Amino acid sequence: MKTGYRVVAVIAALLLIAWIISCAVNPVTGKRQLMLLSESDEIALGQQTDQEIIATYGVYEDAELNAYINNIGQRMGKITHRPQLPYQFKVLDTPVINAFAVPGGYIYLTRGIVAYLNDEAELAGVIGHELGHVAARHTAVEYSKAQLASLGLGVGMIFSEDFRKYAGLAQFGVSMLFLKFSRDNERQADDLGVEYSSKLYYDANCMATFFETLERLSPADGSNALPEWFSTHPNPTDRLGAVRRKAQEWQGKLAGNTFVTKRKEYLTQVDGVVFGDDPRQGYVDGNAFYHPTLKFYFPVPAQWTVNNTPAQVQMLAPREDAALLFSMVSGTTARDAAAKFVSESSAAVSRNESTTINGMAAQRLLTRVVTQSDTMAVLSHFIQRNSDVFIFHGVSSPAGYAGYANTFSASAGQFKTLTDARRINVTPKTLKVNTAKSATNLSALLAAQGVAREEMETHAIMNGMKLTDAVPAGAMIKAIK
Numbered sequence: 001m002k003t004g005y006r007v008v009a010v011i012a013a014l015l016l017i018a019w020i021i022s023c024a025v026n027p028v029t030g031k032r033q034l035m036l037l038s039e040s041d042e043i044a045l046g047q048q049t050d051q052e053i054i055a056t057y058g059v060y061e062d063a064e065l066n067a068y069i070n071n072i073g074q075r076m077g078k079i080t081h082r083p084q085l086p087y088q089f090k091v092l093d094t095p096v097i098n099a100f101a102v103p104g105g106y107i108y109l110t111r112g113i114v115a116y117l118n119d120e121a122e123l124a125g126v127i128g129h130e131l132g133h134v135a136a137r138h139t140a141v142e143y144s145k146a147q148l149a150s151l152g153l154g155v156g157m158i159f160s161e162d163f164r165k166y167a168g169l170a171q172f173g174v175s176m177l178f179l180k181f182s183r184d185n186e187r188q189a190d191d192l193g194v195e196y197s198s199k200l201y202y203d204a205n206c207m208a209t210f211f212e213t214l215e216r217l218s219p220a221d222g223s224n225a226l227p228e229w230f231s232t233h234p235n236p237t238d239r240l241g242a243v244r245r246k247a248q249e250w251q252g253k254l255a256g257n258t259f260v261t262k263r264k265e266y267l268t269q270v271d272g273v274v275f276g277d278d279p280r281q282g283y284v285d286g287n288a289f290y291h292p293t294l295k296f297y298f299p300v301p302a303q304w305t306v307n308n309t310p311a312q313v314q315m316l317a318p319r320e321d322a323a324l325l326f327s328m329v330s331g332t333t334a335r336d337a338a339a340k341f342v343s344e345s346s347a348a349v350s351r352n353e354s355t356t357i358n359g360m361a362a363q364r365l366l367t368r369v370v371t372q373s374d375t376m377a378v379l380s381h382f383i384q385r386n387s388d389v390f391i392f393h394g395v396s397s398p399a400g401y402a403g404y405a406n407t408f409s410a411s412a413g414q415f416k417t418l419t420d421a422r423r424i425n426v427t428p429k430t431l432k433v434n435t436a437k438s439a440t441n442l443s444a445l446l447a448a449q450g451v452a453r454e455e456m457e458t459h460a461i462m463n464g465m466k467l468t469d470a471v472p473a474g475a476m477i478k479a480i481k
Contacts, residue, residue: 026136026137027081027082027135027136027137028081028132028135028136028188028192029136037103037140039085042103042104042137042140043085043086043103043104043105044104045102045103045104046102046103046104046105046106047104047106049102049103049106050088050102050106053092053102053106053108054090055311056309056310056311056312057092057093057094057309057310057311058092058093058094058310058311059090059091059092059093060091060092060093060111060273060274061093062091062273064269065091065114065269065270065273066089066090066091068269069089069090069091069109069114069123069127070088070089070090072089072120072123072124072127073087073089073107073127073131074087074089075200076124076127076128076131076196076197076200077105077131079196079199079200080131080132080134080135080192080196081135081136081192082105082134082135085104085105085134086104086105087105087106087107087131088105088106088107089107089108089109089127090106090107090108090109091108091109091110091111091114092108092109092110092111093111093274093278093281093310094110094111094112094309095110095111095112095274095275095276095277095278096110096112096227096228097110097112097113097116097214097217097227097228097229098110098112098113098227098228098229098232099113099126099127099129099130099229100130100232101130101131101133101134101139102139103134103137103139103140104134105134107127107130107131107134109126109127110228111273111274112228113126113229114270114273115270115273115275115431115462115478116210116213116214116217116461116462117210117266117270118209118210118213118263118266118267118463118464118478119206119261119262119263119266119267120202120260120261120262120263120265120266121197121202121203121204121206121207121259121260121261121262122206122207122209122210122261122266122464123266124196124197124200124202124206125193125194125197125202125204125206125207125210126193126207126210127193127197128192128193128194128195128196128197128207129189129190129192129193129207129233130189130193131192131193131196132188132189132190132191132192132193132196133181133185133189135192136185136188136189136192138181138185138188138189180231180232180234181232181233181234182234183234183235183236183237184236186233186234186235186236186239187236187239187242189233190207190236190239190242190243190246191242191246193207194207194243194246194247194250195246195250198247198250198251198254198259199250199254201254201257201258201259201260202259202260202261202262203247203259203260203261204243204246204247204250204251204259205243205244205247206261207243207247208239208240208243208244208247209464210464211239211240211243212240212464213461213464214227214229214230215235216461217461218230263476264476267433267476267478268433270431270433270478271431271432271433272430272431272432273430273431274428274429274430275428275429275430275431275480276428276429276480277308277428278428279292279426279427279428280292280293280426280427280428281293281308281310282308282313283308283426284300284306284308285423287299287300287301287302288300289306289308289313289326290418290423291418292418292423292424292425292426294328294388295417295418295419295424296385296390296415296416296417296418297415297416297418297423298326298392298411298412298414298415298416299410299411299414300315300411301315301317301324301407301410301411303318304316304317304318304324305318311327312325312326312327313325313326313327314326315411317404321396321397321400322394322395322396322400322404322407323394323395323396324392324393324394324395324407324408324411325392325393325395326390326391326392326393326411327390327391328388328389328390328391329388329389329391330387330388330389331387332389333361333384333389334354334361334362334363334382334383334384334389335354335363335382337363337382337389337391338352338363338365338380338382341365341380341382341391342365342367345367345369346369346370347367347368347369347378348367348368348369349365349366349367350366350367350368351364351365351366352364352365352366353365357381357383357412357413357415358414358415358416360383360384360385360415361383361384362381362382362383362384363380363381363382364379364380364381364382365378365379365380365381365382366378366379366380367380368398374397375397375398376395376396376397376398377395377396377397377398377400377401378393378394378395379393379394379401379405379408379409380392380393380394381408381409381412381413381415383412383415385417390415392408392411392412392415394407394408394409394411394412429480429481430480430481431478431479431480431481432478432479432480432481433476433477433478433479434449434476434477434478434479435474435475435476435477436471436472436473436474436475436476436477437473438473439470439471439472439473440470440471441467441468441469441470441471442459442460442463442465442466442467442468442469442471442477443456443467443468445471445477446459446460446467446477446479449479451479451480455480458480459478459479459480462478462480463477463478
């Protein structure tokens with residue numbers, strides 16, 4: 001037997017042994033499947049990931065809204081195939097349109113997706129879908145496959161796929177990569193979402209209605225940005241038809257019950273929710289990033305993509321071959337923060353020098369960092385202002401570093417304290433739920449409320465309607481204020 005065949009045979013034998021000792025019964029299908037995580041392991045992994053997700057994206061500060069969503073989730077969790085899990089449901093403070101689950105029963109909705117839901121039945125469909133992923137152990141299975149393949153999960157960013165290749169450095173993101181589901185997983189989660197929401201007597205047809213809203217946000221001509229939902233939840237064939245057929249099936253099984261939508265209850269809860277980017281957490285205007293709460297600003301390289309999260313500002317070069325990552329830490333010095341970075345990332349130091357930037361003590365550091373998949377050149381600036389240290393990491397390949405070094409230095413070198421009151425005193429856009437005083441159509445109602453013509457289609461999609469749809473007197477309609 002040739003050496004190559006021996007290696008293949010050994011690997012096959014090891015995989016077979018791992019399969020035999022690691023199989024578990026799937027709670028949904030009743031079939032045995034590969035599983036390297038026990039339920040207690042799954043819960044522990046979820047707890048760790050939850051801490052990192054909250055540190056990175058933040059919980060939306062609306063206790064009443066979070067309690068409302070958690071209450072619906074808890075009721076639904078008790079009727080899933082895994083009612084014993086310690087479920088938690090949270091709204092993340094980010095405008096991206098997504099919902100996701102991690103092992104152990106941690107379910108997240110973004111305030112971005114909350115803004116586009118229109119009734120409690122749609123909300124229940126989304127929560128039920130994510131509970132379906134947990135019940136069927138989809139993420140845990142993918143984790144097990146990755147471990148067997150010795151790929152690991154590495155460090156990743158749930159909402160920013162373009163930045164994942166730069167995420168291998170210490171402190172650069174959430175420590176568990178959010179694995180994409182297969183279309184078969186999505187179909188199964190859809191089926192379970194219909195089942196769970198129907199058993200709580202919600203009209204599961206509303207789940208298909210919300211998927212229509214998502215599709216309208218990403219038309220085939222590419223004229224609008226793709227919702228993050230579809231980047232992590234691939235769209236199965238005939239999704240809308242399959243959901244509606246499943247909804248009718250469950251309503252038949254539960255005949256004699258009334259299936260509700262609870263639009264008024266839902267819209268009352270989301271009245272006042274922040275819509276889009278919250279400038280109080282930082283915003284880009286022109287070629288500069290401003291943070292009115294922490295009172296600083298710095299230039300953003302021209303034509304670079306900016307992704308702002310509570311933990312980090314991520315800037316990506318147009319060719320996606322370099323990134324500039326900005327964050328801050330408190331209670332340390334620039335020199336100590338630089339030393340900690342070198343230690344945690346096992347960086348090879350080429351240059352380490354003390355300097356000043358606009359009167360602030362700073363440490364400038366050039367290193368090479370080896371990640372799971374690559375070696376990166378990193379130009380870091382650690383800038384001390386009082387008890388805070390502001391950190392710029394410019395990241396590129398070693399070969400591309402010379403072309404980006406000046407760009408990295410220019411942003412860090414122009415980091416300054418913000419004093420302009422016009423830049424500091426900013427407020428976010430919010431949802432305002434209005435009640436139609438008389439019968440009309442959506443276009444006329446929005447015009448009467450002062451909505452600009454170019455913003456009307458966005459409003460129509462957000463309300464799950466068309467501009468020509470009739471609006472009866474007393475109807476509740478969302479607007480952006």
